Amino acid sequence: MITSAIKLSRVTKNFGQTEIIKGIDLEIRDGERHAIIGPNGAGKSTLFNLISGRFPVTSGSIELSGEDITEMDPQSINRKGLSRSFQITNIFPKMSVYENVRCAVLWGLGYKYSFWHRVDGLTDASERTEEIVELIGLKDLRARIAGVLTYAEQRALEIGVTIAGGARVILLDEPTAGMSLTERNDAVDLVRKVTEGKTLVMVEHDMSVVFGLADRISVLVYGQVIATGKPSEIQENSAVQEAYLGTEQK
Amino acid sequence: MMNFAKNNFIWIILVAVFLVLPHVFSQSFALSLMTQMAIAMIFALSYNMLLGQVGLLSFGHAVYYGLGAFFTAHLINWIASGVIWMPISLVPIFGGLCGMFFGFIIGVITTRRPGTPFAMISLGIAEMVAASALMFTAFFGGEAGIDTNRTAGGPLMGVSLSSQIQVYYLVVSWCIFSIIGMYAITRTPLGRMANAVRDNPERAKFLGYNPTRVRWMSMTLAGFFAGLAGSLYIINYEIVTFETLGILESGRVVLMAFIGGIGHFWGPIIGAILVTFLQSALSNYTEAWLLYFGLLFLVIIMFSPGGIAGLIAKHEPVMRANLLGRLVPSYAVVAATGAAMLLGFVSIIEMIYHVESAISGREPMNLFGVIIDPSSSVNSWLVVLFLFVVGTTFFIKSTRIVGKAWEDLGPDLQSKGLL
Ligand SMILES: Nc1ncnc2c1ncn2[C@@H]1O[C@H](COP(=O)(O)OP(=O)(O)OP(=O)(O)O)[C@@H](O)[C@H]1O
Ligand SMILES: [Mg+2]
Numbered sequence: 001m002i003t004s005a006i007k008l009s010r011v012t013k014n015f016g017q018t019e020i021i022k023g024i025d026l027e028i029r030d031g032e033r034h035a036i037i038g039p040n041g042a043g044k045s046t047l048f049n050l051i052s053g054r055f056p057v058t059s060g061s062i063e064l065s066g067e068d069i070t071e072m073d074p075q076s077i078n079r080k081g082l083s084r085s086f087q088i089t090n091i092f093p094k095m096s097v098y099e100n101v102r103c104a105v106l107w108g109l110g111y112k113y114s115f116w117h118r119v120d121g122l123t124d125a126s127e128r129t130e131e132i133v134e135l136i137g138l139k140d141l142r143a144r145i146a147g148v149l150t151y152a153e154q155r156a157l158e159i160g161v162t163i164a165g166g167a168r169v170i171l172l173d174e175p176t177a178g179m180s181l182t183e184r185n186d187a188v189d190l191v192r193k194v195t196e197g198k199t200l201v202m203v204e205h206d207m208s209v210v211f212g213l214a215d216r217i218s219v220l221v222y223g224q225v226i227a228t229g230k231p232s233e234i235q236e237n238s239a240v241q242e243a244y245l246g247t248e249q250k
Numbered sequence: 251m252m253n254f255a256k257n258n259f260i261w262i263i264l265v266a267v268f269l270v271l272p273h274v275f276s277q278s279f280a281l282s283l284m285t286q287m288a289i290a291m292i293f294a295l296s297y298n299m300l301l302g303q304v305g306l307l308s309f310g311h312a313v314y315y316g317l318g319a320f321f322t323a324h325l326i327n328w329i330a331s332g333v334i335w336m337p338i339s340l341v342p343i344f345g346g347l348c349g350m351f352f353g354f355i356i357g358v359i360t361t362r363r364p365g366t367p368f369a370m371i372s373l374g375i376a377e378m379v380a381a382s383a384l385m386f387t388a389f390f391g392g393e394a395g396i397d398t399n400r401t402a403g404g405p406l407m408g409v410s411l412s413s414q415i416q417v418y419y420l421v422v423s424w425c426i427f428s429i430i431g432m433y434a435i436t437r438t439p440l441g442r443m444a445n446a447v448r449d450n451p452e453r454a455k456f457l458g459y460n461p462t463r464v465r466w467m468s469m470t471l472a473g474f475f476a477g478l479a480g481s482l483y484i485i486n487y488e489i490v491t492f493e494t495l496g497i498l499e500s501g502r503v504v505l506m507a508f509i510g511g512i513g514h515f516w517g518p519i520i521g522a523i524l525v526t527f528l529q530s531a532l533s534n535y536t537e538a539w540l541l542y543f544g545l546l547f548l549v550i551i552m553f554s555p556g557g558i559a560g561l562i563a564k565h566e567p568v569m570r571a572n573l574l575g576r577l578v579p580s581y582a583v584v585a586a587t588g589a590a591m592l593l594g595f596v597s598i599i600e601m602i603y604h605v606e607s608a609i610s611g612r613e614p615m616n617l618f619g620v621i622i623d624p625s626s627s628v629n630s631w632l633v634v635l636f637l638f639v640v641g642t643t644f645f646i647k648s649t650r651i652v653g654k655a656w657e658d659l660g661p662d663l664q665s666k667g668l669l
Contacts, residue, residue: 052456074455084456092449103446106439107458113467115440122439165457 003066005030005169005199006051006082011060013043013050013223020046022223023060028169030065033200035210038220039243044203045087047220048171051201052084053077064169079107083167087174087203089154091161093147097138100146100157102129104164128164135194136160137186152183159190169199176209188213211235219243261430268422272415281414282486287526288418288425289482294506294518295432296475301504302512303436304468305448306361307369310376311503314473316495317352317379318345318480320389323396323490330402337406342424342481349477350470357469361462364451376500383492395491398484411485421482428475433515435471444468502529505543509550511557520558538599571666573659580648580655587645593618594638601634 006028013021020043028034036044049055051062053074061070069077092100102119105128111117119125133142136156141149146157155175163170176187188209191202204210210217211231218228219240227237234240271284293315300306322345328334329341336344360371383390390396400411411417435441443464446454451461484490493499502525510521528546532539554561568574597617601624604615614623622630 054456073460075458075460078456078458090450090453092446092453094449095445099442099445103442103454104457106443111439113440113443113459113463115435115438115467115471117438118434119437119439119442161453161457 003030004028004063005032005065006201007063007066008051009061009063011047011050011062012058013046013055014058019058020223021050021058024220024223024225026218026225026228028199028201029216031197031199032215033195033202033213035214035217036201036203036220037205037207037210037217042220043223044220045173048084048173048201048203051077052082052171078165078167081168082171083162083165083169084171085158085162085173085175087177089151089158091146091154091157093145095146096143097146097149097157098129098133098142101132101160101164102126104161105129105132105166108165108167132160132164136190152179152187155179155187156190159187159194163194167198170195170201172200172202174203174205176204176206184209261426264429265426268426272418278414281418283526283530285414285418285421285486286530287523288421289479289486290506290522290526291519292425292428292475292479292482293503294510294522295429295515296472296479297503298507298512298515298518299432299435299444299468299472299475301507302515302517303441303448304444304465306364306465306469308372308500309369309497309504310372310374310379310500311472311476312495312497312499313356313376313379314349314352314476315480315483315503316383316490316492316499318349318477319484319490319494320383320396320480321345321348321477322481323398323484324389326398326400326402326484327396330399336403338400338403338411338485339406339409339420341485342478345481345484346474346478349480350474352477353470353473354466357466357473361465361469364461364465373497376495376497380492380496383495390492393491395489397489400485400488417486421486424478424482428478429519432475436515440464440467505547507557509547509557511554511559511561511563513556514559514563517557517559524558536600536603538603541599542596567663568659571663573662576659577652577655580651583648584645584652587641587648590637590641591645592641594634594636594641597634598638601631 004027006026008024008026011021011024011026012019024047036047038044046055050057053069053072053076057070061068063069064077064080064082067080069080069082072080092103095103102125105125106112106119109122109124109128111119111122111125133139136159138149138153138156138160141153146154149157159172159175162172172191175191176184179187184206191200192213202213204213214231216229217231217234219226219234219237221243226243227234227240229237268288272281275281275284293311296314297308297311300308300311322341325334325336325341325344326338329336329338356375360368360375363371384392400417404410409416409420411420436444443454443459446457447459447461447464454461454464480490480494483494506521506525507518508521509524510519511517525543528539528543532542536542550557556563565574565577568577600617601615601622605624612625614621624630
């Protein structure tokens, strides 16, 4: 049996009167890299917000590795091993790069709300932080205040903060959006590296990135998944071509 | 490692200063002022655990301080009457635990909604506690308050607390303990996450942390140190009234934190020293001290939102670049014009105050060593008015010189990588 990392059943979400997510059934397999594509406003970020507990669902249920997480708050879901990044960079702008990453490793190492450990003396936390800072290529900027980094650097930090806690399931919302070609290539390499051996769900608009990285793709249009499958299947799917790829290739 | 050494250096200096001070200023007035300052430091730092560290603006911090003082007062009276035995030097722990308890209880309600709701609820609770203090006279002693005798417990290892110097050293010991303790807390996982929650509570959730929990724990810990400061208050004064947990006292700690600077750990220490000094010392010289005090607060909030600590910290890179000398001339100009403006302003206030006063209004007054008679001499008014107007005009001009000096430093700081 293939276990699923995330399983959504008949999930809907309304904002006021408007139904934004219209009954989604979706299964993310354990260990796969899954891309979610779709036009602007399709509800991709909203879907992430539902899975990660930022918003409550209107109806339906969400499971993480077989456990029902539908009603859980974000911190509980994170502790269960799911971590997410944000489309609009969401870091600690007044703290240094190093501090940002360190805040992200603390819970996973079991330090929780401790006020009796001296944080600079925690070798496991420091080592893990150093490792991540190096991995995201910000070693030389470790002391810099996050708010003054360039956009691409902030995006790298966003990924670093997301993966630092050691979550098994990673959701990345448009990790390469708004980047130059070289920055994008670096970002793709980074995503590939940091999600090695993990489950990745990624919202992405750039098709070269999607087809280069994803094992499977789901297409979300107007709050509904119109197709899920391998990149080759998606490319050939006529409904997808009509709804999405066709307009993209023009 | 560098930081560690530097920090320890600071602590050693701190202890040394505390030990040496009573030998430099040995008058009883100075000694009791320094005792008050040390208590205020703990109180202000504990306040900044909320405001500076976790971003909770409280208008009711004196609740924990005052309750710590009242509970300790009763404890000391029990010790005096032999109900229980405990060395008086250790009662601050009890006061701390009381403050902690109330921080914990009140924190349950208040930490869910940070920002304006928290500020308002803290104000409401402060009002409530102050009102109950006047209602429940058995515990709070009504208008008269509760008095105690700190020597009641008898001497412990030669410490009887019968003299101010002994009280000073006791307070200072607890002050050092508290400063180090509160600093240490900022360097723990909870302390780091407090800053994270202050800056971006939403993101902290997605890292496994519950922001409400972080605030709540911060509040509990801040309550401990506020209560401890309250205990030292009762040991020092041997009397506590409802005013100690009132709104005015809560306001005083807000001022200390802001004037000192909430963005740096040691900011409130500066604020506590300055505010206590102004309150005590200035009020001996002039009746209008509250007015000057308000002015100081205004000037700081307007010109240096980071408080005095922020002002000092701003100069750190300049100092490291060895460029402080380039700022000195502009500062000298500002100091001179500022002094003229201030002298003019203070003179006007003091003269008005003198004339207004019914008792001495028709007599000459001593203004900074000059005997003048404001009620008959128009010239004296013209002189101070001239001083004030000219001082202010040139002061405003000279602040631009300072701005220019800073601008000129920019490229040099940048080239040294210090900006
Ligand atoms: N908090 C909210 N309240 C009300 N409406 C919302 C909210 N969040 C999203 N929406 C609406 O839901 C729809 C889907 O938004 P969402 O951000 O999920 O789209 P998306 O697929 O991520 O688009 P993009 O590619 O532009 O990021 C949009 O019409 C948006 O206006
Ligand atoms: Mg989106």
